[in-house]
Amino acid sequence: MDTTGTLDEALDRIHLSGPERHGWLSNHAPMAVEALVRHGQARSVHPWVDRYRHKLEEMPSPTDPIAPADWREALGDPRRIADWAQHFEREVAERPWREVLAEWWPRLLPGIAGGATHPVIRVGHSVRTLLSGTQTSPRTVELAHALGYWAARHAPLPPLGHLEVAPSAASALDLVPPVVDRSGGIEQRLERLTAFPQWPAPGASTDGASESATAIADTARERLVELVTAATHRYATHGHGEPVMLVHAATAPNAVLRTLPALPRELWASSLSAAWAASAAVTAAYTPAAGTTAPLPTTRLDPAEIFARAADHGDDHTIKFTDTALDVGDDLALTAAVRSIELNVPFR
Incomplete structure (x- = not known):
């Protein structure tokens, strides 16, 4: 459990960025900083993010909200990354995060290899934090962005x-x-x-x-x-x-x-x-x-x-x-x- 506030501060910084850069490469910052804090390296987090910052790109502009009845059409469309992130931000704001996760996990699971498996890895780091610490806004938003990344990069084998x-x-x-x-x-x-x-x-x-x-x-x-x-x-x-x-x-x-x-x-x-x-x-x-x-x-x-x-x-x-x-x-x-x-x- 992070008692320093460092993880929330870092996530707030990272959430200004999208989950990818150069149209494909994954933003590893939220996963790395969670692991650093987890293992007692909180003081190295902000310097690490400072060095990593040149690899971050702004979140793309949203195009069209994900409609509850039409989510299948948007699944696996990387052009909708921002739409998916906003969709899950709304979901975790309105419902318990476990409920959202349980609903979407079986929908996303067939596309686990999408994004070179980075989306599911990001979800795993996020869930570990939510299970072991206080539920804060940056941590639930992190789950939303992780699930949104997975939905956008969903790619069955x-x-x-x-x-x-x-x-x-x-x-x-x-x-x-x-x-x-x-x-x-x-x-x-x-x-x-x-x-x-x-x-x-x-x-x-x-x-x-x-x-x-x-x-x-x-x-x-x-x-x-x-x-x-x-x-x-x-x-x-x-x-x-x-x-x-x-x-x-x-x-x-x-x-x-x-x-x-x-x-x-x-x-x-x-x-x-x-x-x-x-x-x-x-x-x-x-x-x-x-x-x-x-x-x-x-x-x-x-x-x-x-x-x-x-x-x-x-x-x-x-x-x-x-x-x-x-x-x-x-x-x-x-x-x-x-x-x-x-x-x-x-x-x-």
Whole structure:
């Protein structure tokens, strides 16, 4: 919980800007500052935003309000980013934020990979703050902007075939076939996806009719924890393939995991399925031909020291990945965090 007021101040500054720049690149500031405050680095937030400010662009002008009866027509239209932001600002002003989230989560979930998964990651950071601290205007507006960004960039994956059954999340990620044509950015690469391994295994997943609703939800959460752990660990050995983009294979499912407590439990199973699709898609688009075979040295740093190094490093993706690695918390996850600090370019 932030008792300094720094997070609210930073969010107020950031909300003058849109969620993107140059028509595609994501504004990472709200996610990074939430992680910095979360891990005791509040005093570094405003200097970090000062340095990041040149990457921010003004929120685009709204064009036409989102009509309740016609929201499907506007879904996935990035030209309506400002319209969507205003729509959700009205929604969270008029209704409890949990109610808004529960209504829109299943609508947005099929497009989880849109915006290179940044919208759902932004939602995850926002929800974590709302769940653990005082509900303030900047924090509910942040959720509104995150949901609006997701709605504007909503982009379902192409129809996918089913490959062999994988016994674990780690083996499933290992079995994800890489996109052969690596030309273009993530949007173009995701269009070339064809099939994913089956995980969780059919019959062992979370939609069995014989299971109680409670068991289904609990299993979904357990599998999601497994996926976040596997993707975080995998960065330690495969992050060199694309140090920036591959962090999302872990941070996207972790955003879903962070959001579960705010959602009705009947949405947890579909949340797992979407999180797996997002993690597998990023893996397919950027995984290297081979992982690191040399033994990875175990870091001697404690979690607080590792995050302090990530904060000093300053790269937004490194900060967010280290935040996820600390959620996992085991030795290999901490090693992966240190690896991200080594692989990514510092932000000064």
